[in-house]
Amino acid sequence: MAKTKLIDSIEFPAEKSPLKAFVAVGAIGILLSLVGLVVNTEQFMYSYLTSFAFFISFALASLFLVMIHHITRSSWGITIRRIPETFSSQLWIYILLFIPILLGMNYLYAWTGDMGDRHPFYADLLDHKSPYLNTAFFIVRNIIYFAVWSFLGYKLYQYSIKMDETGDWGIDNAMRKISAPGILLFGFTVAFASFDWLMSLRFDWFSTMWGVYYFAMSFQALFAFLILIVFYLHSKGLLLNTVTKAHIGDMGGWMFGFTVFYAYIAFSQYFLIYYATIPEETLWFYVRFEDNWSIIAAFILFGRFIIPFIVLLGRPAKSNFKVLKFVTVLILVSHLIEVFWIVMPTLHADFKLHWIDIATFLGFAGIFLGLFFYQFSKNSMIPKNDPKLAESLNKH
Amino acid sequence: MSTKEKSNDRKVYGLLAEYANPAKLMRAAKLSNRAGYKKYDAYSPFPIHGMDDAMGLKNSKLGWIVLSHGLVGFAGGLALQIWTSSIAYPINIGGKPFVNIPAFIPVTFELTILLSAFGAVFGMFFLNNMPKHYNTLFNSDKFARVTDDKFFICVEASDDMFSLEETEKFLRDAGATDVEVIYE
Numbered sequence: 001m002a003k004t005k006l007i008d009s010i011e012f013p014a015e016k017s018p019l020k021a022f023v024a025v026g027a028i029g030i031l032l033s034l035v036g037l038v039v040n041t042e043q044f045m046y047s048y049l050t051s052f053a054f055f056i057s058f059a060l061a062s063l064f065l066v067m068i069h070h071i072t073r074s075s076w077g078i079t080i081r082r083i084p085e086t087f088s089s090q091l092w093i094y095i096l097l098f099i100p101i102l103l104g105m106n107y108l109y110a111w112t113g114d115m116g117d118r119h120p121f122y123a124d125l126l127d128h129k130s131p132y133l134n135t136a137f138f139i140v141r142n143i144i145y146f147a148v149w150s151f152l153g154y155k156l157y158q159y160s161i162k163m164d165e166t167g168d169w170g171i172d173n174a175m176r177k178i179s180a181p182g183i184l185l186f187g188f189t190v191a192f193a194s195f196d197w198l199m200s201l202r203f204d205w206f207s208t209m210w211g212v213y214y215f216a217m218s219f220q221a222l223f224a225f226l227i228l229i230v231f232y233l234h235s236k237g238l239l240l241n242t243v244t245k246a247h248i249g250d251m252g253g254w255m256f257g258f259t260v261f262y263a264y265i266a267f268s269q270y271f272l273i274y275y276a277t278i279p280e281e282t283l284w285f286y287v288r289f290e291d292n293w294s295i296i297a298a299f300i301l302f303g304r305f306i307i308p309f310i311v312l313l314g315r316p317a318k319s320n321f322k323v324l325k326f327v328t329v330l331i332l333v334s335h336l337i338e339v340f341w342i343v344m345p346t347l348h349a350d351f352k353l354h355w356i357d358i359a360t361f362l363g364f365a366g367i368f369l370g371l372f373f374y375q376f377s378k379n380s381m382i383p384k385n386d387p388k389l390a391e392s393l394n395k396h
Numbered sequence: 397m398s399t400k401e402k403s404n405d406r407k408v409y410g411l412l413a414e415y416a417n418p419a420k421l422m423r424a425a426k427l428s429n430r431a432g433y434k435k436y437d438a439y440s441p442f443p444i445h446g447m448d449d450a451m452g453l454k455n456s457k458l459g460w461i462v463l464s465h466g467l468v469g470f471a472g473g474l475a476l477q478i479w480t481s482s483i484a485y486p487i488n489i490g491g492k493p494f495v496n497i498p499a500f501i502p503v504t505f506e507l508t509i510l511l512s513a514f515g516a517v518f519g520m521f522f523l524n525n526m527p528k529h530y531n532t533l534f535n536s537d538k539f540a541r542v543t544d545d546k547f548f549i550c551v552e553a554s555d556d557m558f559s560l561e562e563t564e565k566f567l568r569d570a571g572a573t574d575v576e577v578i579y580e
Binding site for chain 2: 314
């Protein structure tokens with residue numbers, strides 16, 4: 001019964017790394033995106049923001065998962081912890097990736113420009129909101145967000161690597177001490193960042209649930225992504241006896257739980273606006289339920305709540321690899337489409353996929369996964385000296 | 397066998413085997429399962445991880461009980477609101493339709509949860525044969541230590557494979573420190 005020893009190799013073998021493929025995909029995506037930038041700058045900015053908000057959501061949710069793991073002293077996920085740790089350690093890279101958004105702000109955010117020939121209502125409203133919505137404060141806020149995230153992600157990763165090297169269990173305390181205030185800072189920064197990046201696309205609209213909505217989306221999608229990465233590692237013959245069916249079943253359980261949480265939050269946001277029927281609030285949904293956007297909205301409802309909920313309801317399904325492969329892909333696709341559905345109606349009254357959308361997606365996918373596998377293969381794939389490792393390995 | 401002669405006319409309930417530690421109990425449970433015993437149970441002062449697998453227990457039926465209750469709550473909640481607000485007493489609220497599904501969801505959700513919770517709690521009682529004020533194993537003085545530091549397996553006489561001599565030998569071979577006959 002007891003299987004408390006590591007029997008897998010925990011080094012990522014260089015020849016199995018898909019790094020080159022991702023570098024190639026990323027390079028093609030970046031080149032195409034640059035063409036897109038020249039050809040259609042406005043479309044490029046919106047596509048870029050969509051891809052940015054999609055990919056950073058995994059890194060942010062990873063940071064939260066790592067911190068909650070430290071605070072609760074969880075043992076179940078020690079063997080998979082290095083994956084989210086690696087994602088969140090790379091949050092500093094998004095500082096660089098955010099620069100294009102800062103440069104192209106006036107394409108994305110109407111509040112950066114003057115109101116031109118729009119109704120005077122908007123000028124008054126913008127004047128009212130200008131203490132918060134102004135370019136200088138936007139930049140300052142984003143510097144704070146990225147400083148907090150970069151510090152937390154990088155520090156927790158470094159501590160974890162240090163424990164690998166020294167085997168000093170006292171580092172466990174240090175990680176917990178960072179994580180507790182880190183969670184508090186994370187909550188505020190992510191909420192405000194989502195206000196700034198996505199909600200302020202329309203400055204006349206607001207939802208107080210927006211921060212938790214973005215977080216709920218991200219955290220649900222993260223588990224889908226983690227499960228797929230574990231499947232990928234398994235397909236390469238890695239960590240087969242280290243990340244077992246029991247760990248995957250736990251991640252399936254989390255994914256199920258946060259599918260419900262996501263639905264709860266997303267519905268609550270919709271419901272409050274629907275029931276109150278205050279015109280300026282309903283406008284956001286009005287646009288997104290018009291024409292073929294309504295098909296997209298229905299796809300999101302089924303793709304990331306109804307189908308995963310029904311499929312994952314039974315206990316065996318949560319650790320059934322075939323079921324999980326289907327559900328994780330469905331959730332990830334729905335997550336991407338939902339971010340698209342949030343951003344794009346600001347630009348297009350009808351749903352249509354532009355080639356620049358695909359270009360920026362490929363560029364980001366290449367950067368994101370390439371950097372992940374680069375970093376992931378540099379250190380061991382699990383925190384090998386963690387005090388709770390044996391407990392996690394022994395899980396069933 | 398250490399039992400007194402006068403007990404011989406009483407009906408045998410089963411054999412109670414005592415084990416020294418959880419590992420031995422787990423091994424004995426696994427052996428009993430492999431040997432083909434069906435009506436046996438393991439008793440320990442605390443839950444032991446992996447015991448379900450060792451005893452070959454199937455997943456609990458509780459999930460299905462909860463699901464059926466949840467579905468009744470879901471359908472009942474929806475039906476209640478549709479009937480009250482569109483058939484029995486239709487009221488125009490802000491020009492919204494009488495059958496206003498988004499507005500019905502909170503109550504439907506709450507009723508689904510409420511009935512599921514009832515299903516879970518009372519279903520658990522039902523599956524565990526609770527409340528149960530008396531257990532034949534209380535006839536054994538040694539069994540009192542199951543809440544402290546001893547581990548037991550009881551093979552019931554109603555099991556098809558049960559035989560006083562064979563089963564006792566089997567339990568001793570499985571590492572029992574003591575085997576006792578339990579009478580009804």
